[in-house]
Amino acid sequence: MTLARPAMLLAVAALLGAPLPSFAQGAAAEGERAFRTRCASCHSLDPGQNRAGPSLAGVVGRKAGSVEGARYSKALQESGVTWDAQSLDAFLADPRKTVPGTTMTVALRDAAQRAAIIAYLNGR
Numbered sequence: 673m674t675l676a677r678p679a680m681l682l683a684v685a686a687l688l689g690a691p692l693p694s695f696a697q698g699a700a701a702e703g704e705r706a707f708r709t710r711c712a713s714c715h716s717l718d719p720g721q722n723r724a725g726p727s728l729a730g731v732v733g734r735k736a737g738s739v740e741g742a743r744y745s746k747a748l749q750e751s752g753v754t755w756d757a758q759s760l761d762a763f764l765a766d767p768r769k770t771v772p773g774t775t776m777t778v779a780l781r782d783a784a785q786r787a788a789i790i791a792y793l794n795g796r
C-alpha cells in the first residue's frame with residue numbers, strides 16, 4: 673500500500689488547488705438533501721403550495737405565519753417573529769420552546785444540518 677499514499681497526497685493537492693465551491697454553496701447542497709428528507713413531506717418551495725405546513729418559498733425575511741391560505745396555529749401567527757438565519761436556527765432547534773403552542777414539531781438537533789437547511793432556504 674506504499675503506492676497509495678503519494679497518490680492520495682496528489683489527489684488532496686489537486687482538490688486543494690481546484691476552485692472549490694464556496695462554503696455557502698456546499699452547505700446549500702447539503703441543505704437541499706436534508707430538506708428533501710426532513711421537511712419536504714410537509715413543506716413545498718413553490719409559492720402558494722401549502723401542504724400540512726405552509727410553503728417555504730421566500731421564508732427568509734418574511735413574517736412568521738403570513739402565508740395566505742396556510743393553516744397556522746394562533747401561536748405562530750401571534751409570535752411576532754420575522755424569519756432570519758437566527759430565528760430560523762432557534763425555531764428549527766426546538767420549535768415548541770421557541771414558539772410555545774406551534775403545531776410544527778420537527779426539531780433538528782444537528783446545528784450543521786440546521787445551518788445547511790437555512791442556507792438552502794435563503795433566497796428561495
Ligand code: HEC
Nearest residue numbers: 710711714724725726736737738744745748774775776778
Ligand atoms: C410533519 C409536518 C412538518 C414537517 C416534516 C416540517 N414542518 Fe415546518 N411546519 C409544519 C406546520 C404544520 C407548520 C405551521 C406551524 C404553526 O402554525 O404553528 C410549520 C411551520 C414552519 C415554519 C414557519 C413558516 C411560516 O410561514 O411562518 C418554518 C420556517 C418551518 N416550518 C420549517 C421547517 C423545516 C426547515 C423543516 C424540515 C427540517 C420542517 N419545517 C418540517 C409542519 C412540518
